[in-house]
Amino acid sequence: MTFLDGHDAIGKDFEDERQDLDGIEEVGALNVLKRGLKASPELKAGISLTALMALAVAGGKLLVPLTIKEVLDRGITTSGVNVNTVLFFSLIAMFLSIAGMALGKATYYRLAKTAENVLMGLRIRTFEHLHKLSIADHVQARKGAYTARVTSDVETLTQFAQWGAIAWIINSIQIFAVLVIMIVYSWHLSIVTLLVHAPLFPVLRWMQRRQLRAHDRVRSRVSDTLSVVSESIQGVDVVRSYGYRQKTRSKLHHAISDQYKEQMVAQKYFSFVLPITDIIGVAAIAAVVGAGVYWGPDWGVTSGELIAFVFLSNLLVMPISELGEVLNQTQTALAGWWKVLEVLDKEIEVKEPHQGLALPDSPLDIKVEELDFSYRTGGIVLDDVNIYIPAGTSVAVVGETGSGKTTFAKLLTRLADPTNGRILVNGQDLREIDSDHRHRTIRMVPQDGFLFDTSVIENVRFGRNDAQISEAEEAIDDLGLWPWIEQLPEGLETRVGERGESLSVGERQLVALARAQVADPGLLILDEATSAIDPETEQMLEVTLERLAQGRTTVSVAHRISTAERADLILVFDKGKIVEKGKHSDLVNLEGIYSKLYESWIGNTREV
Amino acid sequence: MSTDSESERTAIEAGEASNENGIVKRWFRLVFRSIKAHPLPHIIGISAGNLFSLVVVGFTIVLGRVTDEVIIPGLDGGGVEGRTILGGFFAIVIVGFIRGFSVMLRRFFNFTAVEKTKRTWRLGIIDNLLDAPRAHYWSRSTGELLARVDTDVETATSVLMPLAFSISVISLILVSLISLLIIHPLFFVVALLLFPALAVLQRFFVRAVEDPARKAQALIGEVSEIAHESLDGIMVVKTIGRQNQELDRLIKSSERLREERLRIGWQRSVFxxxxxxxxxxxxxxxLMVGALLVDNGSATVGETVQAMALFMILTLPVQILGFMFQEMPRSVVAMDRIDExxxxxxxxxxxxxxxxxxxxxxxxKVGFSYPNENDQQVRQTVLEDFSEKINEGESVALVGATGSGKSTLVMLMSGLIEPTSGNITLGNANVGELGPDFVSxxxxxxxxxxFLFASSLRENLTLDADVSDSDIYSALQVASAQDFVSELPQGIETIIGERGVTLSGGQRQRIAIARALLRKPSVLVLDDATSAVDPKVEAEILQNMKKETNCSLLVIAHRLATIRLAERVIFIDNGRVFASxxxxxxxxxxxYANLVSAYEDVTT
Known part of the structure; x- marks a missing residue:
């Protein structure tokens, strides 16, 4: 199930990406760059020096044609060879070449360092920002996508930084430098070179557009294949015991063949782009030689210049074709960057106070005034809720799915802020209370019982940030959980697995309750699990819950009859409003929503 | 955790593999298998690569001769005829075109060979998985199996990408050296000094980044793991106020990742x-040697230019060879996993x-046990000496604590797995020998x-079986699913799942029940199949079944009402029949009384 969720997210992410690749053309590379610069101050650090160094590195690449020109024009002439001149220029070039190597090293390392700092900063800031977003932004469907922002999107950028970004910087400077030298040698020949190269740009642009589209289609075919494969693996029992194997086989074969076909279309462009650049480059050389020899004497072109031009043309073709190769990578990287930046632009709705108020270590009372809540996308969840809960009361919140009862519980812990109205805890607005205090004194136990992938005892200890092992053990003791702990394979040190899935749902709840006990909160909010729990654990849970609730104000989102029956106060939610409140004995004969709910509960378990 | 250990394992395996001498041999085998499967594109690609080598050297020869016969006389001498210039122009253009064309051919056919190989291997993996014993799915996670089909195939074939180019590089180096030798032995000597130096450097670089690259790979896994866990459990992270600790955890791993990456960056900046x-x-x-040779008349300017052009071209291929060596260990390890x-x-x-x-x-006397995850020698017993009979038309409830072997029994009955001892017969036919297709x-x-497929409801219900629409609707009726299905936008043609309508847990279960009913089975088995269905609706479904079908019914349930509907209850404890x-x-x-009384209070 977990995996399926993850995979759904992957599938969605692919779609995201497809849309974003379209979007990125509208946004424009420059805008991404502008916003990216703002989000990453590390990028600007020492940027001018780096640029200067890169310029020098690109210049170093021109040493050879420059030397060839000087040697051919001054050292080797029709009147003979002047060995000293040749040696002079060659040795200077060699010396400069060594200097170029040293400078190249410094520049590459500088670029790499900047890139790594930027990426680390971006990753950390995005992660931090995501954690600050309200729980309303963390819907199940977006989980995979958010994780991808911090992982695969940043990795895509890393790969780009290691090759594409450096290629862009060095190559564009190199192209510029080559063109400058060409113009200095002979502006006539430069025009010839540019004229021959001119048709290349529209052709490349056309091909690259198609290449990008083709890659998009490949990506979606890949995701299709993965969906079908994972279906056939996860549904293996159904596939086999319903005689669905042959059909599944043909589905898989189709998916794999479709992916192959789309790959073949995409690779056509890959096969052609580079050779076309190469052919144009050669044509330019031929044109330069032809024109250079024919009109050379009139244009004042020397043989050294012409031969240097041949080598320079080569230095022009190489960066152009390399840029052609990195274009696809660039596009993907920009799209990834944009997605990360969009997360950073999401407004943080739950803002912590600068100097927050404290809460006492005793049971807390709650006053809810004119509380409204609706999601960013609209849809009213809570509508004018008013209630006073005295300290030490145990409250059961009941209602149908979608009645707003869970959201109500979430607002009490400030997982999101109300759209209107306010919640007073101990007479203070929840928004004014210091976050550390809030985390300790108001504690929610969510129903999914998520655990961290470590030992049982560590998970319990996470209940409070400064809790010692002994305190965690004490909490387990308080709740009477030792008998359960002892029958675990490695006792307290038992690893709980990813999300805690080595334990059963009920056992995870037990750990979550112990975790809450460590914090010793004055207000406890429980979201009871809806999924089936085996009866033995169920009984244990009930006892544990009772012990945990002692001496605290508790609000339970109830899915069990007994919870409601035992509560001091029952709040019945319907369509975002509290429609009934009171004790079980008051409500059960009211012939309202509660009595109906109770009937359907009881009718199907105790009497049939 | 899984991503972490997975990537770490890959890294370690790759490391071990690189120390092994057999790596080149295994690489040869991998390449040979691909060539054997798809000889034509491989041969055309490699031939085009060799054509490229010849043309590249040819191009430098043309350039040298154009220098001597067109450029030098044209600009430094007394000038040349227009015809000669035109000749030089076309010589360059033609050779250049052939060169470009050979690159196109090489890329296209090499790629075709790689893609065909990927398809062949993917199909092979899929076919094997579909026919593999069910137990093979237990020892591997879905993610792991997906990786075989996806990334492992990509990684294994990544050494095939530069194959044609690499082979042509070898011929290119040979032809170049010969042509340099022909121009002048001294040029040949310079080349002999230079190229091995380049190859050695490349090798050094690969060695130098091996360790940080491996560590970085493992750290990427670690960072992903932290991000995944932390965002997955965001609710808990927020409620227990662990944001800062989580952030610290990410920062620490990210910093270590940056350090390793910078180590790679440093090496790269040197090399x-x-x-x-x-x-x-x-x-x-x-250039210096050339000048001296021109001076004493043993070489021309054009020949020097030719030699220089050759040198310029030769730098890139050396790097390609390096790339292939770098990829080799990873590829052969991926291939091993595919072979598994x-x-x-x-x-x-x-x-x-x-x-x-x-x-x-x-x-x-059915027994079933499976090997322990940590110690293959130890077997965990699930069922032992289980003997029972379900008569035709009887309805039986199977009751037992968690882990008592109920679900295993269902798998055995379906023929998905075979008993380790004893046997199950279905009207005298042995289920284990006839397998799931027969039992179905x-x-x-x-x-x-x-489990529902991400396709239309109809497809999910029929699973390719030949059934009429009226059968579908009556099955939906029995499963109490007709109401919500008729409210769906396209009825039974509605696409569900990832790219369609999301159904609730209870709705999904009802569809699964209808799917089973549609087969008109002799025996219907419901393994906790109504856990998410409203108790009222559940009762309704069971009543419908009693009325509309006459098949035997085996039901595993946690609700008292459901248990009571059965004619007989089998109480199973520790893999044996305790009572019936x-x-x-x-x-x-x-x-028994304790167990079922605990069921009472559990509602949803």
Whole structure:
């Protein structure tokens, strides 16, 4: 199930990406760059020096044609060879070449360092920002996508930084430098070179557009294949015991063949782009030689210049074709960057106070005034809720799915802020209370019982940030959980697995309750699990819950009859409003929503 | 955790593999298998690559001669005729075109060969998985199996990408050296000094980044793991106020990742200017040597230009070879993992068998155990000496604590897995020998974990079986699913799942039940198949079944109402039949009474 969720997210992410690749053309590379610069101050650090160094590195690449020109024009002439001149220029070039190597090293390392700092900063800031977003932004469907922002999107950028970004910087400077030298040698020949190269740009642009589209289609075919494969693996029992194997086989074969076909279309462009650049480059050389020899004497072109031009043309073709190769990578990287930046632009709705108020270590009372809540996308969840809960009361919140009862519980812990109205805890607005205090004194136990992938005892200890092992053990003791702990394979040190899935749902709840006990909160909010729990654990849970609730104000989102029956106060939610409140004995004969709910509960378990 | 250990394992394996001498041999085998499967594109690609080598050298010869016969006389001498210029122009253009064309051919056919190989291997993996024993799915996670089909195939074939180019590089180096030798032995000597130096440098670089690259790979896994866990459990992170600790955890791993990446960056910053400038150095040496040779008349300017052009071209291919060596260990390790799937023997079932009336299900001393995850020698027993008979038309409830072997029994009955001892017969036919395809005509099981395909409801219901629409609707009716299905935008044609409508847990379960009913089975098995269905609706479904069908029913349930509907209850404990009889009879047994009374309070 977990995996399926993850995979759904992957599938969605692919779609995201497809849309974003379209979007990125509208946004424009420059805008991404502008916003990216703002989000990453590390990028600007020492940027001018780096640029200067890169310029020098690109210049170093021109040493050879420059030397060839000087040697051919001054050292080797029709009147003979002047060995000293040749040696002079060659040795200077060699010396400069060594200097170029040293400078190249410094520049590459500088670029790499900047890139790594930027990426680390971006990753950390995005992660931090995501954690600050309200729980309303963390819907199940977006989980995979958010994780991808911090992982695969940043990795895509890393790969780009290691090759594409450096290629862009060095190559564009190199192209510029080559063109400058060409113009200095002979502006006539430069025009010839540019004229021959001119048709290349529209052709490349056309091909690259198609290449990008083709890659998009490949990506979606890949995701299709993965969906079908994972279906056939996860549904293996159904596939086999319903005689669905042959059909599944043909589905898989189709998916794999479709992916192959789309790959073949995409690779056509890959096969052609580079050779076309190469052919144009050669044509330019031929044109330069032809024109250079024919009109050379009139244009004042020397043989050294012409031969240097041949080598320079080569230095022009190489960066152009390399840029052609990195274009696809660039596009993907920009799209990834944009997605990360969009997360950073999401407004943080739950803002912590600068100097927050404290809460006492005793049971807390709650006053809810004119509380409204609706999601960013609209849809009213809570509508004018008013209630006073005295300290030490145990409250059961009941209602149908979608009645707003869970959201109500979430607002009490400030997982999101109300759209209107306010919640007073101990007479203070929840928004004014210091976050550390809030985390300790108001504690929610969510129903999914998520655990961290470590030992049982560590998970319990996470209940409070400064809790010692002994305190965690004490909490387990308080709740009477030792008998359960002892029958675990490695006792307290038992690893709980990813999300805690080595334990059963009920056992995870037990750990979550112990975790809450460590914090010793004055207000406890429980979201009871809806999924089936085996009866033995169920009984244990009930006892544990009772012990945990002692001496605290508790609000339970109830899915069990007994919870409601035992509560001091029952709040019945319907369509975002509290429609009934009171004790079980008051409500059960009211012939309202509660009595109906109770009937359907009881009718199907105790009497049939 | 899984991503972490996975990537770490890959890294370690790759590391071990690189120390092994057999790596080149294994690489050869991998390449050979691909060539054998798709010889034509490989051969064309490699031939085009060799054509490229010849043309590249040819191009430098043309350039040298154009220098001597067109450029020098044209600009430094007394000028040349227009015809000669035109000749030079076309010589360059033609050779250049052939060069470009050979690159196109090489890329296209090499790629075709790689893509065809990927397809062949993917299909092979899929076919093997579909026919592999069910137990093979237990020891591997879905993610792991997906990786075989996806990333492992990509990684294994990544050494095939530069194959044609690499082979042509070898011929290119040979032809170049010969042509340099022909021009002048001294040029040849310079080349002999330079190219091995380049190759050695490349090798050093690969070695130097091996360790940080491996560590970085593992750290990427670690960072992903932290991000995944932390965002997955965001609710808990927020409620217990662990944001800062989580952030610290990410920062620490990210910093370590940055350090490793910077180690790679440092190496790259040392090697890459060196690799670039070394040939330049060679060219400058050539220029000096060339000048001396021109001076004493043993070489021309054009020949010097030709030699220099050759040097310039030769730098890139050396790097390509380096890339292939770098990829080799990873690829052969991925190939080993693919071979592991290829080596699974498919399960063979008997082709014929008949189910005689009455269709009773008889468990005859059935035992089942599976190897322990940590210690393969130790086997964990799930069922032991389990004997029971479900008569045709009987309805039976299976009751037992978690882990008592109920679900295993369902899997055994469906023929998905075979008992380690004893056997199960279905109207005298042996289920284990005939396998799931045969059983599927008679027994329909609704498994604990509802599985629906991301396609239309119709497809999910029929699963390619030939059934009429009226059958579909009556099955939906019995499963109490007709109401919500008729409210769906396209009825039974509605696409569900990832790219369609999301159904609730209870709705999904009802679809799964309808799917089973549609098979009109002799035996219907419901393994906790109504856990998410509203108790009222559940009762309704069970009543409908009683009325509309006459098949045997085996039901595993946690609700008292459901248990009570069965004619007989089998109480299973620790893999054995503890007692069997009516619910009221069994209530006299304390363990049973305790268990079912605990079911009472559980509602949703």
């Amino acid at each position: 890459s200017p060196l690799l670039y400038h070394l040939p330049n150095f060679g060219i400058l040496v050539l 799937i290829f080596s699974i023997d498919k399960v063979e079932y008997r082709k014929d068998g008949e189910v005689e009336k009455p269709v009773d299900v008889i468990f005859n 005509d008679h027994i329909a099981s609704v498994f604990q974990e509802t 009889g009516s619910h009221d009879e069994l209530l006299k047994i304390d363990d």
